Amino acid sequence: MILEVRDIRSFYGETEVLFGVSLEVDAGEVVALLGPNGAGKTSTLRSILNLTEVKRGEIRFDGKNITRAATHTIARAGIAWVPDDRRIFPTLTVERNLSIAKKTTRFRAWSERECFELFSALEYLRQRECEDLSGGEMQMVAISRALVGAPGLVLLDEPSQGLAPKIVHDVLRTIGRLKSEGVAVLLVEQNPLAALSAADRVYVMDKGRIVHHGAARGLLENSAMRTRLLGV
Ligand SMILES: Nc1ncnc2c1ncn2[C@@H]1O[C@H](COP(=O)(O)OP(=O)(O)OP(=O)(O)O)[C@@H](O)[C@H]1O
Ligand SMILES: [Mg+2]
DSSP states (O other), X not given: OOEEEEEEEEEETTEEEEEEEEEEEOTTOEEEEXXXXXXXXXXXXXXXXXXXXXXXXXXXXXXXXXXXXXXXXXXXXXXXXXXXXXXOOTTSBHHHHHHTTOOOOSSOOOOHHHHHHHSHHHHTTTTSBGGGSOHHHHHHHHHHHHHHTOOSEEEEESTTTTOOHHHHHHHHHHHHHHHHTTOEEEEEOSOHHHHHHHOSXXXXXXXXXXXXXXXXXXXXXXHHHHHHHHOO
């Protein structure tokens, strides 16, 4: 397993938000993390990055204990984050946003050329300042920025949020490409059917706990269980 999260308890100040969460992601595996608003999905990603305080439990990545390691150390180990608000630099061009995100890890860095092959729309926008991009184009920049940083694992927080169906399709296709390159993906989604069709395995959270885990296809095909767990 490239990522092992063991029984973590995480807090915002005195308030506990994760009550013993465990999950695993294998190299080249796409794992969906689903659940209602406030379930703790974003907090789980933030805990992996040591942006939310983990008081108990252990997080291992690529054979190393990264629990409470500095966030930049975790990034250098090969974990990339595409946050729900994207956080690209609005006044910089697409090209510049990608060039400042380049770094070396033990994993393979994607070239700008490969990112433009993945998202052909970006190539024509390379000189454009990011504040002038559409939501879908910004998401493409945010994912490309993760890839030029040589990730072994990409944490995607609601990549399809606010995007047109065609762009959602492009984003899911990217996830397929990452998988074929051996990059692991932990995918948080509000759109459970799209996430389940892209994922190998799924964890469902509720109120700071994992309430279900198993094969993504199993949940996709079991409509009674899907309705109970996800309401769809
Ligand atoms: N900065 C914060 N300070 C205090 N509590 C927070 C903070 N961020 C989130 N929480 C609380 O932590 C719990 C989990 O929130 P989290 O954002 O992880 O859920 P989520 O599953 O990502 O939800 P959503 O689908 O709405 O994004 C919620 O009860 C939320 O109110
Ligand atoms: Mg969230």
